[in-house]
Amino acid sequence: MQSQDVAPRPTAIDVTTAEAALVEHYPRLARLAYLTLPATLGRNRRVLTAHSLVQRALPHGRTPTPPAVIPAQSKGREGDPGYALVRTRVIRTALDAARPLTFRAWPRRAQLPALLPQVRGLRLFPRSGGGDEAALDQALSTLSAPARAAYVLRGLERLPDEVLREVLAAAGVTNPDGALREAAAVPAQELLLGSREFDPCTLHARPTDLMRRRQHTRAALAAAAAALVCGALLVLPGGGWGPDGAAAPAYAQNPSARAALDPGKLTRVAPTAWRTSPRTDFSVWPARGDRAGDTALLRRALAVWARPGESVQVSATPGTPSGGPAGPPQLLYAGEVDAARVVLLYDGLRIVRYAEPVSGTEGAALDFARVDGAGRAEAAAVVLGRADGNVRYLTAPWIGRAGERDLLKPTAGVMDLHRTADGTVSPLASPATRPGSCTSWNVLQLTDRSGGTRLMTDLGELTPAHLTVGRPAAPREAAGAAALRTWAPFACSLASQRGQGVRTVNAWQYARQPLPGGSGEGAWVCTRAETWRGGGAGALAQFRAPSSAYGAVTAKGQDSPACGPKDPHVLAGVLWKSDAGAWYLLAAADRGAVSMRATGAVTGEVEGHTLALPAKPDAKPELTATLGDGKTLDHLR
Known part of the structure; x- marks a missing residue:
């Protein structure tokens, strides 16, 4: 297989093939159009225009695929000539829609408000993200339309520059090199481009002007009277109910409001x-x-x-x-x-x-x-702001000292953070805003005026999550040396809990297992996240071999009571390869189990709460355990 990008010969793409690609990849195409369109259109029109451009991207009859757009070795979406054709047409019309209207030329179809789809009586806009998404959207608005298209294609489609130049040229960009240079001025944010802020297929709906919609001919006199009343309210002492900064106008009021x-x-x-x-x-x-x-x-x-x-x-x-x-x-x-x-x-x-x-x-x-039901630990800090990959907290009045530590380095010391008289803490690096490989996980260490210490981690929300260790019925603070050693190999798994409304995350080492062939001892840990809403908690069973610095997720339970206060039991298994090259099924339950059984691709039964059986690398056995009271414990899933 060649490593360089080689363009295939143009092939004729009929409308059926293009339609299949459009339907299959519609959300991605709509996101591409939405991000390429200028923010000056407003979010409602930008959403509708993006959908209109994608829906009009089908070719008329048979159209040749633009040459040199698809790398020969690509597979999946990038190997689909129908997708490449539709994507090019979407980008071309999005660039047309970004052109300003002038009196010197007839407007192009994409520059006019979309005929279809149309939504009456509602304003539609994507779900809002955070400050990072808003900053990226603002940065993109400063780019020209070709540069914006280059940035989006590079970030979402992961196209190499030589292919990207040909895509831009096929979309009608006269200076692709200039567009690439301009796009490079905005730092790459691939993760943010895929966020809900820029998803025109997952939308919020708000009504348009309800008062205006309810007006009709027979109520014209009443509507005029209401307008006079609202006008009078605007000039009342105290400010009335007119627009306040970014607030929308209001048309009614009552004493409690x-x-x-x-x-x-x-x-x-x-x-x-x-x-x-x-x-x-x-x-x-x-x-x-x-x-x-x-x-x-x-x-x-x-x-x-x-x-x-x-x-x-x-x-x-x-x-x-x-x-x-x-x-x-x-x-x-x-x-x-x-x-x-x-x-x-x-x-x-x-x-x-x-x-x-x-x-x-x-x-x-x-x-x-x-934050209902918050206790002393959960009410210890609130996020004031995020900037440049850092987060700044406001701490509770009972906090005496704040520090920063890397959860991946349990033996490293704590770096003291300056805390002002009003409780504001100097910025610390936030793992919630750092995509890519997990090389560190910085957490906030807070010490009460009474001497108690706890760890909090930023998961991208207003309140940090409280970290604990120990048995589900009696968790304790994750600040001691032993607790830090328990968390260190599994800290990176906290990334899966970002944006889930997490209140606390507990790490419980529920078993240690001697490995076959004298390879040492493996550790089994269950990390369980509890949310503020009560439901939606996630439990991860993780295994760490002595040869690995990090744990590996072996099972995941969503909305499961496993390894929690209501059901303090867990069972999980993993296929493991020994130093000698032999494969084994390893499994462990908590100490409440008295026996374990494997069925299906691997069969065997043992007394106790750990199991190790020879297995094939592709085996998919079923696991069960018997608890001391005779109940059956199933594999976490």
Whole structure:
């Protein structure tokens, strides 16, 4: 097989072949179109235009595939000439749609609003991501349309530059080299390009102007009266209900809603309340930050919370409602963080973070995180902001010291982090924003004023996840030397829990197993994540051989009670190759098991809670264990 890219001879592609490729890869093609289109179209029109361009990408009759676009050795999607043809047509029309309209030439079809699809009465836009996605979208908006197409094709399609030049040329770009050079100015963010922020097939829906839709001829007089009333409200003392920064206009109000949006009615807790309160959670956090008295900023934050405008980037952890406050919330923080003004609010159920640029309100973001039932550990810190791969926290008033440590290096020391008088911690590297290989996993180490120490890790959400070790019924803090050694080989598996609304993650070493042939002793660990919403917890059974620095995931249970407080049992197996080249089925259950059995491709039964049987490398046996009370324990799945 040749290693260089060689273009195949052009072949005739009929409309049936192109249609099959379009249907199979429709979400990817729509994402390509959406990212290539300019952000100035607005998210609703950008979504509809992207779908329109993809749906119009079918050729008329038989059309030759553009030459030198598909590497000869490629397989799958890149080896499909129908896909290559449709992709080229999508990019070409997206570039046309990005051209400004002028009076010197007739507009091209792609420059006009899409005839189909059409959605009336709703505004559609992709699910919001975080600050990194917003920064990437802003960076892409500064590029020319050809450079934007080059960046997207390079990041999503992973095309080499020589192939990418030919694709751009086939799409009508007159200077592909210039487009590639301009695209290289934006750092590569392949992981972010595939995020939900840029997925025009997974959408949120919001109504258009409901009042206008409900107007009709017989109610014209009543509608005019309502408009006069709204106009009067806008000039009332106190600001009325007009637009506030990035907030959408409001057309109605009631006394309770007005109270919830009044900065003067925000709950502010005394700085020493946590010392005497029987509760130790977010309800006793004092109001902090150098902008805690900025009434205009607080009013904008409350208004955007109640009615986020179309330009606001809204995100919420799974299971978290994103509606407005039911009453006056509690102010936790208001201040400038890096290049943003940030407000943190708490309503007893959720932490809400509002952020806007230091200058203006364009690019405002609103983040929701569910925190009901938080205890002393879970209420120890909240994310203030992320920038340049780092995360900055605001810590609870009962925290006395903060530090940073690498979970992969249990014997390394802790690097102290500067903590200001208001509880703000200097930035630390965030594993949640670092794609690629896992060479380190930095966590936040917090020490209470009473001396207790705990570890928290950033999983891309407002609240960090609390790390523990030990048996599910009695987990303990993951801060001691033995606990750190338990977590170190399995820290990289935390990446699978990003963005899942995780509250705590426990690592439980439930078995150690002597390996055949005197190869040492293997360790079995179950890492279980509990979420704030209660359901959706994930359990990973992992095995680590003495010759490996990292653990390997052998089984995964989603929405499973295994190795948790309600079901403190787990069983998993793995095919393992010894130093002598022999293959074995290794399996282990927790110490509650008295015997184990393998059936199917490998058969055998042993007393105890570990098993090792000769096996073939492609064997797929079934495993069961018998507990001390006679119950059967199935393999984690």
